[in-house]
Amino acid sequence: MNAEYRGENTEYRKKHTHHGFGRVYLAGIGASMKSAAAYRVNFLLMNLFDLVWAVAAPLVTILIYGSGASFPGWTFWEVMLMQGLFELSSALCAVFVENIVWSTMNHVREGSLETVLLKPMPPILYMVSTSFRLDSFGGLLGGLVLTLIAAGNCEIMAISLPLCILIFAAGFAVNSAASLISAAASFKWVANSRLSEIRMSFENFGIYPVKIFPSALRFAVTFILPYAAMGCFPAEILLGRFDYINILLIIPAALFLMFAIWFYNHMIRLYEGVGG
Amino acid sequence: MGGTSPQRGSPQRLPHSLDVCLAVAEATYKEWAAYRSHSMVSILVGPIFLLVQYFIWTAVYGGVETLGGLNLEQMIRYFGASSLIGYVTMDFADWNLQMLVRTGKFLTFTLRPIHHRFFALSQKFGHRVLGLLVEFIPCLIIFILLFRIDMMPENILITVMSIILAFFVNFYVNYTLGLLGFWLVDAGGISRFVGILTNIFSGTLVPLTLFPDWAQYILLFLPFTYMGYAPTIIWTTGHFTLGGITMNGYLAIAFQLIAVCFMYVISEIFYRLSIRRFSGVGA
Incomplete structure (x- = not known):
């Protein structure tokens, strides 16, 4: 194995990282599909249960509204829209990022992270690219169905969709960052x-209308750890009741993600192993 | 069987079982005490959960006096009690047994003069004593001092008895679930599904009295109710209400006892059917 291939040449790494990431990511998806094909019953059950859970998650809201109570200022279908978007965001993270927590934890526990560190691409990219979870697609489908049904029962401002996608992406970034920080913590x-x-x-702060929280907590889940971007704010945008000052949350969301990436790369130095 | 093991029917059998139970519980306690910081995650997660519940229900109660027969103060106490009870009744016997079967390590238990279920129950005693010390007590103090919630049970004796019975129902349900490991290569999916059902129907997410009446009648006859809801509602109100039926704590405990016996019998029948399917090579 020559030095360039081992990744000692930084230029080589930089030049090939993105290309390698794409290929490794596709390989990760392929491996996930093969694994699903090998354990078909378990795969189907996991997806089915994720689907059921995604639909059952708003159960508290259903029962609250069924009892005649409500969240002030929100109709039943508006809350469903918010919780559908939240489920969608959460499931996206489960499919694409969240598994890095378990894979990192297992590598650290088994002392096998060397097999990752030796690969000619940044470890964090490799770990994310191999964290694809096909068996969490049920949650994605459930969240999508819930969102679409709820949207069909609300007055949606379609023109706000681009802004909704932007804030939704910020929410996804926050949740992904939290997964990376959890994974990084497992080094210690x-x-x-x-x-x-x-x-x-902490996700619980994103699934309910942010106005139920006192102002300090509301500020925290908007501008410090913007969990409200997972469900509440995207729904508010679609319903035309969004306070546009809250767009600024994309800054702390981006900073939080950058911090999480730095933190993972920093914590990886604490790893101790004896050859995998 | 070792020569010192008392035989069936021996007058020493009960004290010996107690010795075994205490030894296994102590070993498990020491084993998990090394990872006590894992359990102490609850000290952060529990108060966050209660904080969210506090704001949700405070907002929801804005226009109503009671929901599911509980006023706001009782509702907050319900969720505090639910968290605390979860710390002392939590169980992962299903995961443990499935792991032992999958890896073949269960073989060592077929050679021991002890029923695996008794061993697993003893492990749970040790594990949950740790939960009592590093989860239950710290969170109870936080709930009382930080959240200013009146966490005093309406009837301490009945509440404690109900929690103990919930401990057993949880164990037998999970152990029975773990026996699926003898039948399926990977029973993780089924375990997850039952975990979801347990969360929903044991009253962890919401008091069961908020469910429609027809669902409450059905839940009255399911073990889930006696895993979490029964001790929680007894802690909160001093009595048990479900499906329009209100019974005092003693009667509720009798129902819980029936649930324990029922699940014990089910687990024993299923164990006898399952053990025939086991094969291992050396482990």
């Missing part, structure tokens, strides 16, 4: 299977 907090619980507990 070895084999803690509950790291994801911490991330998911």
